[in-house]
Structures are given as C-alpha cells and as structure tokens.
Amino acid sequence: MKLKINASKEKITLSIIVGVVSLLLVSTTFIQFKTVDKSQESNVEGLRSDELKTQIATYKSKYEEAMEQYDENQKTISEYRATMDENKESTDLLDKELNDSETLLGLTDVCGEGVIITLRDTDEATYTAGDLITLVNELKYAGAEAISINDNRIVNLTDISAINNSFIVINSDSRISSPYVVKAIGDKSYLSSTLNLKNSGYVDLMKVNNLEITVEQSDYIEINKYSKELKVNTMKEAE
16 A cells, blocks of 8 residues: 555655646746646646646747747848948948048038148239139149139139229129138149149249249148038029
C-alpha cells in the first residue's frame, strides 16, 4: 500500500515539474498565450501523462510560431532601418547638391583667398560700364569663383550699364560710383598675374588710359550673397 502511495506521489511530483517547465517555456516568448484557464491550472496534478505530453507539444508549437513571427518582425524592422539609412544618404546628397547649386548661383555668403582691385577715376578719365564688364570677364577667365563690385554680388544675370554717361548701375537698380572696389575669390596668385600681364593685362590697359588701379592679394576675402530675387521670365524647361 505504501509503495502505491509513493508511486502516486512521484507521479504527481513529476506532473508538477513538467507543468512548471512547460509554463517557463511559454514565458520565454514575447506573446502571452492564454491556453489554460484558472480551472485547468488548478487541476494540473490530475492530468494523465499522455495529456501532459499533448499539452507540452501544444506549448512547443505555439512557442515555435511565436519565434517565427518574432524573426519575421525583426527582418521587417531591419528592412525599414536599411530604407531609412538609404533615404538619409539620399537626403544628404540632395542637400549637398542644393548647397553647391546655391553657391554657384551666388545665393550664399562665401569667403576665401583672392584679390581686391580698386578702381579710381582721375581728372583725365573716368571708368565706364564697359571697363567694369571687361574686368569681370577677365576675372572669370582667370578662374574667379565669386565676384562683387562695391559689395554687389555678380551673378550670371547681373547687368552693368551706364545711365546718361553720368553714373553706372549694377543689378538693375544699384547705383555705384568711383572708387569701385572689386573683390574676387580664387587663386590669388593666378588672378593677380593675369591682371598684371605686361602690356596686354587689364592693369596696364587702364593705366594707359590715365585711370588709377591697384591690385592687392589677400588670404581672406568675404563676399556677400546676391540679395535680390533671381527671376526667369521667358526661359522654361524644354519638353
């Protein structure tokens, strides 16, 4: 009789241990399954061995399903992260291209080495709009990356004209007069040597015309951005 009692206790103990192990296995997943209600939990000790095996198999199956779903979710998250990284790289590239374009268009303040040219009228002669246009073209030819005249930024749409041969207007509505201070950012040595070519350079040509001109190299020059609105009235993208 005692043997039967001991065997029964061992079976109940084994059942409880198996039940606890099953619950621990389920708790390792990130999804909680309500597979056993309160009444079933209270009667675990009364389950037969084959019923416990069936229950464990069910827990195992649900655990494997949960892990498969977890792995799938992790894969999706990784794909989202990769897409976000690609989008960030694309955004950074677009930002850089936009900044470069704005710089080339003259829409940003810039600085760097270059030359400062000062032009002064004399009692014998005065600078004309054509003289300033020639200087701007010479500087562009020599590789100037940014140019300003009396702090007016020169861009592709800039116009320099004379009004009644009495004063010069730049960028349509900015009236300027001598002295004309022209700043150019670029290789300072090359810019200076281009302007100072013997007999054929801009400096000698202006001096021959009795005009005053000085060219100063500088390690640091600041040029302000184009302050007006860039307008395109006629041109449009070709189809």
